Amino acid sequence: MARNAHPEATRRRILEAAQRLFAERGYANTTIQDILDELGDLSKGAIYHHFSNKEAILEALTEDDWNAHWKMANEMLDRTDITGLEKLRELIRASTTDDAHLATNRESAQFLEDPTTLAHNLEWWQTTIAEWIERIIRQGVEDGSITTEYPHEAAVLFSLLLNYWVGDAPSADQVEPRLRCVATMLAALGLPVLDEEMIRLTIHGVGEINRPRFEQHG
Amino acid sequence: MARNAHPEATRRRILEAAQRLFAERGYANTTIQDILDELGDLSKGAIYHHFSNKEAILEALTEDDWNAHWKMANEMLDRTDITGLEKLRELIRASTTDDAHLATNRESAQFLEDPTTLAHNLEWWQTTIAEWIERIIRQGVEDGSITTEYPHEAAVLFSLLLNYWVGDAPSADQVEPRLRCVATMLAALGLPVLDEEMIRLTIHGVGEINRPRFEQHG
Structure with a gap:
């Protein structure tokens, strides 16, 4: 069965085609047939061999993206050439300049309207993500670049406020004032992480992730 | 039908008996039959005439509590003898010293584990509640007791951080550090509302509302 000699390569091709189409026309406007047409040489059966439906493709993209980010984050933890801050x-x-990461988040962000997905993400931001940030903050306290008395709370707030309150802002014009508030508040806690460059990058990243929603709402 | 001559009085008696039992033994451990036994002279039919089930009783208690609070809040808006702060x-x-309010919130807080209820509350805290707080903050900016450049954002953060992040803290020992962070952060935004008295009162209120959960988790 020559066609299935490289199942991992086929899986990768499906994901890449899907990501391209999701980025171009949005997840909701893309069908499995569109992905087949984009690939040209694959049967419907071959796609369904790898993914049971369109949602499973987005889940795989999100998981691959998260694994890549997690790997990068863990390598960062081991670096000794830069401070915690x-x-x-x-x-x-x-997070705010990687186009593939922004495209994947743009599609998955739409599911935050579903209460179960929102609750799951709120938990994840405040535990898994915050735990990683807390380790970095503790390195920063050790090297003197961060002075907070509340490394745990600062980590949870950093993650919750940026991912949820800023990241899920109702409209584009609310992103910058929210970010400036978070910058001031985190600095007051001894975590002066959001300087002008970070504010600018985050406005860009949040705008890219929420583009469909922000355009729709005005 | 003498029994139904004062339907509002009967409704009120049912709610008061239910609130007493919910406070004593918890919502989950109270049955409609317990409420009947507590009242002594009411038929099951008379209860079901007013409330279709136990949940409807808790909803009515929550709504009555909210109406009382909302009335108090709106009267406060009109006061001219004290500052916005x-x-x-x-x-x-x-909110932190009214025993009936704390008891009602203790029962309804348990439903925040349900994603739909959580999503509904997150929305409510960031819109209805925050809009009222924003009006007070703008009064405070006018009278000089509050200096924030971000009245809207400060209002949403005040409501979201206190109601969700502090109010729904995973364990009792996390309430005070979270509150101290919120106090520092809001003060940095020009809203120095959480002084030592407020911190003490809020620790008490959050502890009362979450008593079943905090005892269970250690």
Whole structure:
């Protein structure tokens, strides 16, 4: 069965085609047939061999994206050439400038309207993500770049406020004032991580992720 | 039909008996039969004439509580004898010391584990509640007791952080550090509302509302 000699390569091709189409026309406007047409040489059966439906494709994209980010984050944890504060800024740089990451988040962000997905994400931002940030903050406290008395709380707030309150802002014009508030508040806690560059990058990243919603709402 | 001559009085008696039992043994451990036994002279039919089930009783208690609070809040808006900042503190005082309010919230807080209820509350805290707080903050900016450049954002953060992040803290020992962070952060935004008295009162209120959950989790 020559066609299935490289199942991992086929899976990868399906994901890449789907990501291209999702980015171009949005998840809702893309069908499995569109993905087949984009690939040209694959049967419907071959797609369904890898993914049971369109949602499973988006889930795989989200998981691959998260694994890549998680790998980058863990390598960052081991670096000794930059401070803890700079590591957090590197994380923001990576999250707000990587086009594939922004495209994947643009599609998955739409599911935050579903209460179960929102509750799951709120939990994830305040535990898994915040735990990683707390480790970096503790490195920053050690190296003197961060001075907070509340490394745990600052980590949860950093993650919750940026991912939920800023990231899920109701309209584009609310992103910058929210970010400036978070910058001031985190600095007051001893975590002066959001400088002008970070604010600018985050406005860009949040705008890219929420483009369909922001355009729709005005 | 003498029994139904005062339907509003009967409704009120049912709610008061239910509230007493919910406070004593918890919502989950109270049955409609317990409420009947507590009242002594009412038929099952008479209860079901007013409330289709136990949930409807809790909903009515929550709504009555909210109406009373909303009335108090709107009267506060019209007061001219205290500053905007003091009005926010009066609101915290009322919310954290009124035993009936705390008991009602203790029962309804348990439903925040349900994603749909959580999503509904998140929306409500950031719109209806925050809009009222924003009006008070703008009064405070006018009278000089509050200096924030971000009245809208400060209002949403005040409501979201206190109601959700502090109010829904995972364990009792996380309430005070979270509150101290919120106090520092809001002060940095020009809203120095959480002084030591407010912190003490809020620790009490959050502890009362979450008593079943906090005891269960250690």
